[in-house]
Amino acid sequence: MQALRELPAVHRLLDDPVIAPYEALxxxxxxxxxxxxxxxxxxxxxxxxPYAELVARIGVRLEALAAQSLLPVINxxxxxLHTNLGRAPLAREALDAARDIGSGYSNLEYDLLExxxxxxxxxxxxxxxxxxGAADALVVNNCAAAVLLILDTFAKGLEVxxxxxxxxxxxxxFRLPDVLERSGATLVEVGxxxxxxxxxxxxxxxxxxxxxxxxxxxxYSIEGFVHDVDAAELVxxxxxxxxxxxxxxxxxxxxxxGEYGLPRERTVRDAVGDGAALVAFSGDKLLGGPQAGxxxxxxxxxxxxxxxxxxxxxxxxxxxxAALAETxxxxxxxxxxxxxxxxxxxxxxxxxxxxxxxxxxxxxxxAQIVECEAFVGGGALPKxxxxxIAVALPVASPQSLAARLRGGKPxxxxxxxxxxxxxxxxxxxxxxxxxxxxxxxxxxx
Ligand SMILES: *Cc1c(COP(=O)(O)O)cnc(C)c1O
Numbered sequence: 001m002q003a004l005r006e007l008p009a010v011h012r013l014l015d016d017p018v019i020a021p022y023e024a025l026x027x028x029x030x031x032x033x034x035x036x037x038x039x040x041x042x043x044x045x046x047x048x049x050p051y052a053e054l055v056a057r058i059g060v061r062l063e064a065l066a067a068q069s070l071l072p073v074i075n076x077x078x079x080x081l082h083t084n085l086g087r088a089p090l091a092r093e094a095l096d097a098a099r100d101i102g103s104g105y106s107n108l109e110y111d112l113l114e115x116x117x118x119x120x121x122x123x124x125x126x127x128x129x130x131x132x133g134a135a136d137a138l139v140v141n142n143c144a145a146a147v148l149l150i151l152d153t154f155a156k157g158l159e160v161x162x163x164x165x166x167x168x169x170x171x172x173x174f175r176l177p178d179v180l181e182r183s184g185a186t187l188v189e190v191g192x193x194x195x196x197x198x199x200x201x202x203x204x205x206x207x208x209x210x211x212x213x214x215x216x217x218x219x220y221s222i223e224g225f226v227h228d229v230d231a232a233e234l235v236x237x238x239x240x241x242x243x244x245x246x247x248x249x250x251x252x253x254x255x256x257x258g259e260y261g262l263p264r265e266r267t268v269r270d271a272v273g274d275g276a277a278l279v280a281f282s283g284d285k286l287l288g289g290p291q292a293g294x295x296x297x298x299x300x301x302x303x304x305x306x307x308x309x310x311x312x313x314x315x316x317x318x319x320x321x322a323a324l325a326e327t328x329x330x331x332x333x334x335x336x337x338x339x340x341x342x343x344x345x346x347x348x349x350x351x352x353x354x355x356x357x358x359x360x361x362x363x364x365x366x367a368q369i370v371e372c373e374a375f376v377g378g379g380a381l382p383k384x385x386x387x388x389i390a391v392a393l394p395v396a397s398p399q400s401l402a403a404r405l406r407g408g409k410p411x412x413x414x415x416x417x418x419x420x421x422x423x424x425x426x427x428x429x430x431x432x433x434x435x436x437x438x439x440x441x442x443x444x445x
Contacts, residue, residue, distance in 0.1 A: 166217060277297050360391040
């Protein structure tokens with residue numbers, strides 16, 4: 001044991017070749033504070049550890065700290081919009097726009113023509129009008145925020161009628177009845193779980209009815225002895241009694257997924273065309289863009305949302321707006337749309353996946369090419385798997401191999417079934433194949 005005054009100086013530790021490289025990962029302040037905390041700890045124990053041990057202990061602190069930031073993950077699950085893995089990967093164009101706008105100043109709220117304050121939402125609004133067919137649009141932090149803003153604006157202290165078959169909990173704490181309660185609106189449930197009729201809505205109308213609301217069931221479906229009210233019927237009723245219809249679409253497709261051989265999902269255009277006053281959906285689900293809550297609809301309704309002071313607390317930043325606008329621009333043709341990773345993954349042919357899988361089995365002797373099912377995810381078509389190709393690693397204990405893959409750099413999240421550990425190639429970008437192969441080899445070693 002050495003005397004306390006022999007503790008090394010802070011600057012010597014900061015410059016140590018083991019410690020210094022962590023500055024890039026955790027920043028100068030965190031680096032200094034890890035060093036100071038460890039020195040404090042040594043003083044507290046009245047024991048000065050050898051220099052090498054001190055450095056190793058600081059290394060452990062920094063390693064833990066570095067792991068607190070986000071890590072890239074290779075998604076081998078076959079679930080394209082995996083909420084736990086960050087939903088939609090962004091298109092190169094969207095990322096370039098975010099980098100260009102984020103690295104300097106922009107006309108975020110500045111009108112270059114007049115040389116005066118401008119609107120944060122103007123540019124993205126015109127793209128959203130074009131893509132949705134709606135008269136006006138607004139963007140907030142996420143779809144939950146969109147629903148909250150709508151309810152706060154139109155339904156505080158009033159009643160909102162919702163069918164019992166649509167009182168959804170999405171996960172991650174979004175439960176429609178709870179959001180309604182938080183916004184100060186009263187939920188009026190109508191119908192039975194399996195059957196709801198237009199007359200149920202009619203009977204529930206009162207002088208306090210502010211809205212009738214539809215919500216996409218997202219992660220469940222009700223089958224068998226069922227009856228539902230479609231949007232157009234509800235809009236017609238709303239028109240007769242002067243109550244607007246709001247639709248929480250959740251995933252918000254701009255494209256008919258039928259083009260990709262999947263069942264038809266209700267699109268944003270469908271909802272707008274049916275006459276909903278406001279339609280809300282996420283930016284990072286089927287749209288394939290950044291996290292955002294998008295509201296499209298009638299101009300007077302959007303104008304009321306825009307004047308709600310709550311909007312200031314829910315607003316999106318310039319990076320999101322830049323990435324969202326570029327993503328929307330890619331919708332102008334099918335060819336450019338498939339530069340959005342979601343559509344590239346959805347549209348990849350089985351032959352192309354099989355060819356890529358060939359490169360994996362060439363490198364990894366024990367690997368096999370197998371057929372499997374991929375899923376859209378993000379609350380769209382929850383029960384509808386579609387054909388995909390995976391690399392299977394048949395091992396004695398697949399769970400422990402899956403755990404080693406998760407602990408790798410980069411981490412690989414795989415699926416396990418009776419065939420072993422499965423890596424679905426549909427959710428892996430072709431550019432990531434070499435990295436993924438190396439990660440698999442590392443975990444198998
Ligand atoms: C996903 C979803 C939401 C929540 O969207 P976020 O963008 O994650 O806030 C809300 N409503 C429905 C119907 C959904 O599917």
